[in-house]
Amino acid sequence: MRAFQILIDGFAISALYALGATGFTLIFGVSGVLNLSHGAIMVAAAVAAWAAASILNVGTYAGALIGVAVALLAAFATYFAVVKPIQDSRRIPNEEKEIFVLTGTLLWGIMIQELIAYFFTNNAKTVLPIVEGVVDVLGVRTPKNEIFTAIVCCLVIALLWLLVNRTRTGKAVLAASMNPRGVTLLGLELTNIYIVVWAIYGILAGIAGVLLGMFLGVSSYSVGPLTASAFSIVVLGGLGSVSGSLIAAFVVGYLETLTAYLVSPAYRTIPALLLLVFVMYIRPQGLLGRR
Amino acid sequence: MASFFTTRLFFISLALVIIAATLPLYVSGYVLGLLTVAFYFGVFAMAWDLLFGFAGEVNFGPTFLIGVGAYTAGILNAQFGWSVYLCIVLGALASVIAGLVLALPALRVRGPYFGLTTLVAVLMLQNFIVVFADLTGGEIGLTIPDVISIDAGVNYWIALGFMTISAAILYGLSQSPVGLVLQASGQDPVQAGALGFNIVKHKLAAFIVSAFFSGLSGALLVFYFGTASVGTVVDVAVGVNVIVSAVLGGRRTVLGAALGAIFLIVAGEFLRPTGELATFIVSAVALLVVLFFPGGFLGAALSREARS
Numbered sequence: 361m362r363a364f365q366i367l368i369d370g371f372a373i374s375a376l377y378a379l380g381a382t383g384f385t386l387i388f389g390v391s392g393v394l395n396l397s398h399g400a401i402m403v404a405a406a407v408a409a410w411a412a413a414s415i416l417n418v419g420t421y422a423g424a425l426i427g428v429a430v431a432l433l434a435a436f437a438t439y440f441a442v443v444k445p446i447q448d449s450r451r452i453p454n455e456e457k458e459i460f461v462l463t464g465t466l467l468w469g470i471m472i473q474e475l476i477a478y479f480f481t482n483n484a485k486t487v488l489p490i491v492e493g494v495v496d497v498l499g500v501r502t503p504k505n506e507i508f509t510a511i512v513c514c515l516v517i518a519l520l521w522l523l524v525n526r527t528r529t530g531k532a533v534l535a536a537s538m539n540p541r542g543v544t545l546l547g548l549e550l551t552n553i554y555i556v557v558w559a560i561y562g563i564l565a566g567i568a569g570v571l572l573g574m575f576l577g578v579s580s581y582s583v584g585p586l587t588a589s590a591f592s593i594v595v596l597g598g599l600g601s602v603s604g605s606l607i608a609a610f611v612v613g614y615l616e617t618l619t620a621y622l623v624s625p626a627y628r629t630i631p632a633l634l635l636l637v638f639v640m641y642i643r644p645q646g647l648l649g650r651r
Numbered sequence: 652m653a654s655f656f657t658t659r660l661f662f663i664s665l666a667l668v669i670i671a672a673t674l675p676l677y678v679s680g681y682v683l684g685l686l687t688v689a690f691y692f693g694v695f696a697m698a699w700d701l702l703f704g705f706a707g708e709v710n711f712g713p714t715f716l717i718g719v720g721a722y723t724a725g726i727l728n729a730q731f732g733w734s735v736y737l738c739i740v741l742g743a744l745a746s747v748i749a750g751l752v753l754a755l756p757a758l759r760v761r762g763p764y765f766g767l768t769t770l771v772a773v774l775m776l777q778n779f780i781v782v783f784a785d786l787t788g789g790e791i792g793l794t795i796p797d798v799i800s801i802d803a804g805v806n807y808w809i810a811l812g813f814m815t816i817s818a819a820i821l822y823g824l825s826q827s828p829v830g831l832v833l834q835a836s837g838q839d840p841v842q843a844g845a846l847g848f849n850i851v852k853h854k855l856a857a858f859i860v861s862a863f864f865s866g867l868s869g870a871l872l873v874f875y876f877g878t879a880s881v882g883t884v885v886d887v888a889v890g891v892n893v894i895v896s897a898v899l900g901g902r903r904t905v906l907g908a909a910l911g912a913i914f915l916i917v918a919g920e921f922l923r924p925t926g927e928l929a930t931f932i933v934s935a936v937a938l939l940v941v942l943f944f945p946g947g948f949l950g951a952a953l954s955r956e957a958r959s
Contacts, residue, residue: 471935
C-alpha cells in the first residue's frame with residue numbers, strides 16, 4: 361500500500377522534475393548557457409495561469425495557455441535582453457562569459473521574482489487544476505490531477521524527442537550542440553537555432569511551471585529552490601545530456617519521495633544532495649555527461 | 652609593490668579611509684550601524700574576489716565559509732560560554748577547515764560543476780543548522796549572550812579597521828607574485844603548470860586565505876548583531892549579494908569588491924521607502940552594470956585612468 365503510494369507520488373514528482381530540467385539542459389547543451397532565471401520563469405508561468413484563471417476568469421484551459429505564453433515571452437526576454445548582449449559583448453573576455461551569463465540571469469531571475477512578489481504578493485498560489493476529482497489506483501487514492509500531470513509530462517518529453525530526432529529543425533539543434541562551428545559552415549544561422557532552442561525552453565518551462573502550480577502550488581519563494589533543483593538534476597545527469605537529466609530527475613524525485621515518506625519530510629532534500637556530492641567526487645561529468 | 656604607495660589609487664584609498672574614520676564624530680548611530688554591516692560585507696566580497704578573480708574558481712557558496720565561521724563562533728559562545736575573542740579566532744579556524752573541504756572538489760571539477768558543489772555545500776549547511784536545532788537555534792536563529800561592544804562608534808571603528816587591514820592584505824597578496832601565479836593558474840592551468848608553478852599549492856592557499864577572512868568577518872558580524880541566523884549569514888540570497896557586490900565593484904580588483912558591497916547595502920537602505928521594489932531596483936542597476944560596464948565601478952575608473 362505504502363509502496364504503491366511512494367511509487368505513484370514519486371512518479372508524478374519525478375516527471376515534473378524531468379520536464380523542468382529538460383529545457384534547462386537543452387539550452388546548456390546547445391549554447392553553453394546555464395540559465396539561473398529558470399525558477400523565476402517557471403513561477404511566472406504558474407502565477408500568470410493562476411491570475412488569468414482566478415482574477416480574469418478565463419477558465420482553466422485558457423489560463424494554462426496564458427501561463428505557457430508568459431513563460432515563452434519571459435524566455436525570449438531572457439535571451440534577447442540578458443544572454444545575447446553578454447554573448448555578443450566585446451568588452452567581456454570569452455573565458456569570463458560563463459560567469460557573466462550566470463550573474464546576469466541570476467539578477468534577471470531576482471527581478472522577475474520581485475515583480476511577481478510586488479504585483480501578486482508572496483502568498484502561495486494554487487492554479488485551478490484542469491481535471492478534478494480523485495481516483496483509486498492500485499488501492500491508493502490518487503488525485504486525477506496527479507495522473508494528468510504525469511501523462512502530460514511524459515507526452516511533452518516524447519514530443520520533444522520526436523522534434524529533436526525526427527525533424528530538420530531538431531537535427532540542426534542537435535548538430536549545434538555537437539559542433540556549433542560546423543553548423544555555421546553548413547550555412548545555418550546559429551542565432552536562429554538559439555531562438556528555436558529558447559522557444560522550446562520557454563514552452564517546456566511554462567508547461568512545467570503551470571503543472572507545478574496545479575500540483576503543489578507556487579509562491580515567489582519557490583524561485584530559488586526550483587532553480588537549484590533543476591541545476592542539480594542537470595549536473596547529476598551530465599550537463600547537456602537530455603537522457604541523463606531524465607534519469608537523474610527520476611533518481612532525485614524518488615529519493616525525495618522515499619525520504620519524505622519513510623524518514624521525515626523535513627529531511628526531504630538531504631539524501632539527494634549527498635548523492636550529488638558523491639557523484640561529483642567519483643564521476644565529475646555526471647551520469648551520462650561528456651567532458 | 653613599492654610603486655603602489657605612489658599611485659593615485661593608494662592616495663584615494665588612504666583619503667577615503669581617513670574620512671571614513673572621522674564619521675562617528677558627526678553622523679548618527681543609525682548610519683554607523685549600516686556602514687558597520689557594509690564593511691563586514693565588504694570583506695566577504697573581497698575574499699570572494701580573491702577566489703574568483705584570481706584563482707578562477709566560481710564559488711556560489713561564499714556563505715558556506717561565512718556561515719561556518721559565524722556559527723562556530725556563535726555556538727561556542729552561546730553554548731559553552733567561551734570568551735568572545737577566543738570564539739572569533741576559533742570561528743576563523745573552523746572556516747579555514749571548511750575552506751579546505753571546499754577546495755577538495757575544486758581540484759577535481761571545474762566551472763559550473765564546481766559552482767554547483769559549492770551551492771550544495773551551502774544547502775547542506777542550511778539543512779544541518781535546521782536539523783540540529785538544539786545546538787544551532789534552528790530556523791529562529793541563535794541568540795548570543797556576548798557582544799564586542801555596545802557602542803556604535805567602537806563597533807564602527809572595529810569594522811572599518813578590520814576591513815582596511817583585510818583589504819591591505821588581500822590587495823597586497825593579489826599584486827604579489829603569488830597573486831600573479833594564481834591568476835595564471837585560473838586562466839590556463841595547464842600552461843601555468845608547464846611553467847613549473849605548483850597550481851595545487853597556490854589554489855589551496857587561495858582557498859585558505861579566502862576562508863580565513865570570510866570566517867573572521869562572519870564571526871565578527873555575529874558578535875556585532877548578537878545573533879546568528881540562517882537568513883543573515885548562510886542563506887543563498889546572502890551569497891548572491893556577496894557575488895553581486897564583487898562583480899558590481901569590479902572583479903579582479905579586490906578593492907572594488909568592498910566598494911560594491913558598501914554600495915549595495917547603502918543603496919538597499921536608501922531605497923527602503925520604495926518598499927518591496929527595493930530589491931528589484933538594486934538588481935536592475937546591477938544587471939545594467941554587468942551588461943554595460945562589465946569591468947564594474949573600479950574597472951571602469953581604472954581603465955579610464957590607464958587610457959588618459
